[in-house]
Amino acid sequence: MNAQPHILVIDDEAQILRALRTILTAKQFKVSVASRGEEGLTLAAAQPPDLVILDLSLPDMDGVEVCARLREWTQVPIIILSVRESERDKVIALDKGADDYLTKPFGIEELLARIRVALRHSAQTLGTQKSQIIDAGSIVIDLALHTVTREGEEIKMTATEFKLLAYLAANAGRVLTNRSILSHVWDPSEADRVEYLRVYIRQLRKKLEEDPDHPCIIRNEPGIGYRFMTDE
Amino acid sequence: MIRLNLFHKLRAFPGLEYLLAILMTGIFTLLVLPFRSDGGQDHTILSLLYLLPVVLSSVLWGLGPGALAAIASFLALNYFFVPPYYTLLVHRTQDFLVLIVFLGVSIVIGQLVGRVSKSLSETTAREYEATHLYELIMRLAGMQDEQEIVSALAEQALITLHAERVDVLVEAQGGFPARQVRLEDRSQIDVEVASTPTRIAPLQSTRGFLGEIKVWRGDSRLSPAEERLLNTFASQGVLALERVRLSQTASRARLLEDSDKFKSSLLSSVSHELRTPLATIKAAVTSLRSGTVEWDTDARVDLLAAVEEETDHLNLLVGNLLNMSRIEAGALKPERGWNSLAEIVSTALDRTRQQTEKHKLEVDVSPDLPLVPVDYFQIEQVFINLISNSTKYSPEGTAITIYASHLVDENVLKVMVSNQGPHVAPENLERIFDKFYRVTAADRVTGAGLGLSICKGIIEAHGGRIWAQNLDKGFAFNLTLPLSWEGFAHRSMKEVMDE
Secondary structure, three states: OOOOOEEEEEOOOHHHHHHHHHHHHHOOOEEEEEOOHHHHHHHHHHOOOOEEEEEOEOOOOEHHHHHHHHHOOOOOOEEEEEEHHHHHHHHHHHHOOOOEEEEEOOOHHHHHHHHHHHHHHHHHHHHOOOOOEEEEOOEEEEOOOOEEEEOOEEOOOOHHHHHHHHHHHHOOOOEEEHHHHHHHHHOHHHOOOHHHHHHHHHHHHHHHOOOOOOOOOEEEEOOOEEEEOOOO | OHHHHHHHHHHHOOOHHHHHHHHHHHHHHHHHHHHOOOOOOOHHHHHHHOHHHHHHHHHHHOHHHHHHHHHHHHHHHHHHHOOOOOOOOOOOHHHHHHHHHHHHHHHHHHHHHHHHHHHHHHHHHHHHHHHHHHHHHHHHHOOOOHHHHHHHHHHHHHHHOOOOEEEEEEOOEOOEOOEEEEEEOHHHOOOOOOOOOOEEEEEEEOOEEEEEEEEEEOEOOOOHHHHHHHHHHHHHHHHHHHHHHHHHHHHHHHHHHHHHHHHHHHHHHHHHHHHHHHHHHHHHHHHHHOOOOOOOHHHHHHHHHHHHHHHHHHHHHHHHHHHHHHHHOOOOOOOOEEEOHHHHHHHHHHHOHHHHOOOEEEEEOOOOOOOEEEOHHHHHHHHHHHHHHHHHHOOOOOEEEEEEEEEOOOOEEEEEEEEOOOOOOHHHOOHHHOOOOOOOOOOOOOOOOOHHHHHHHHHHHOOOEEEEEEEOOEEEEEEEEEOOEOOEOOOOHHHHHHO
């Protein structure tokens, strides 16, 4: 990765482009902007970015389609921007390969945190040097040995619980949709059985969280899915 | 049906009944003939027996055939049983008297019996008509749907007229769609239905032609009574259709008027409501940008916090507006999924963190409650609105509690959001869920008066109930959410784990 990561912002609102360009440039990113889907796709092809920030409502094409077209040739991390009223589109975009999302209006700290996670994750994917040991507070998960420990003490898990935890932890910091979790951990044919997920998440939280009613490790992403939080 | 078919076929040949009357007399004569004694003294008793075919003919075939049977019996009695046999001559005066009296008596009895039986069958027919007409009227009376009316009309006509097939057609007119119903008698499925209907009755209203009823019934025509009945059906159908159309037109007009009123109150309420946070933001930002004052760090932080709070406030307001317009347009359809109420409440609390800073929150919503089939965002919006309402109306520093429980008997989750705010007059407990309704004067409390009406709209779209309640010390909102819904059979957590 370059010292100065390149971010492509595709959004049709001039004010958002202006604000993001100013803020991200100040944060030492190289920023290019596009206000239409086609323009964004052309720019991405001409000068492959390290990360794409994509608005879902574009004048010329659906943001979900831009996402799908990008995924045809690149694994560049994509962060979706959307308004609160288009939750379903957001879930579709995430299922179609987007990495994360933010709801407008959003705080800039939140955006920067998402950018950091996405860039780190893509660096790991590229290097294929995935860590086999994941720290989350006092919890340590060893993906190779299939063990979970709290302060050295092993926490017993069923096979499904561990499989679920491992999938969440391997994608630490990223949002995972209910569908993607269900089809990875269970089976694609069970992708709509959200009730399984709810029940197992509840079990995991009881075992892992200090206060299962106010979870800090497995966070809710309202209406979308879950996010595994590490120490960072 | 076979009996009825025969009956209809008889009607097609009017002379047949007379023939049958003579035939019956003849058969009777043949039956009695072997018992004739040679003395010729039994014709007085026989004359009594001969009343039988006369009465039967009158009952079965009416007055004319009855009279004919009387004359035929008189002749048969004379010819076969009064000596000298096989002539119409009568020798003895007393035989002659018997015959004359027989003729007179048999005609009179035949006519009396025939009349009684005729009026009886007429009464039965009228009762039949009246019963079916009554049934139709009763069915039509409560109906508010055109298709239902058309179906009821077709069904009743099919049954009452013993038809093979009934078509009811209503033409499209003035924004009301066309309707068509065809009913066929299942037991006559093998009967080939003619291409042209037996009878067509128009559905004619004062304002024009609405449609028609077509009746097919083999080759037998409708009797005048049946024609009359069919026409009465048609006019009752027209009345019912017109009633429904009138009430629909009226309610459309009322809706338009309501929606107009709604829009103007929304505009006035919203423009005020949007300007307040905008004014704060504008003031804070211009202060910070103007070079004339040097702001110290604390003041800067305060001003910036105000900007952030007000933007959140605006965002919430826009969300409510959108939901309100969806509820108004009838477009608020919950996208149901299995959700945990605890998760929904916890994200609602996250979103209202700034507003609830000055209150104590006591939340008891167990994650072990059964999953509930609801739209996550809509129910979250309900809690945000209820929490936001509670913070506005209850004094700072007091507690706001959220308590959820599972009512097993009713198969619902019940939630109570209570605060220590002032009571609401009992007569206003329902009104607070009305649009733009605010309990206190508008200038004391901010809000467009939309929040609670949105809660009501959303909860009702979920098949639940929401109501307000004065507590001993404070005020509470209660709501219920059903645990099962079409396609979402309720299952406990344990059942899912065991699967």
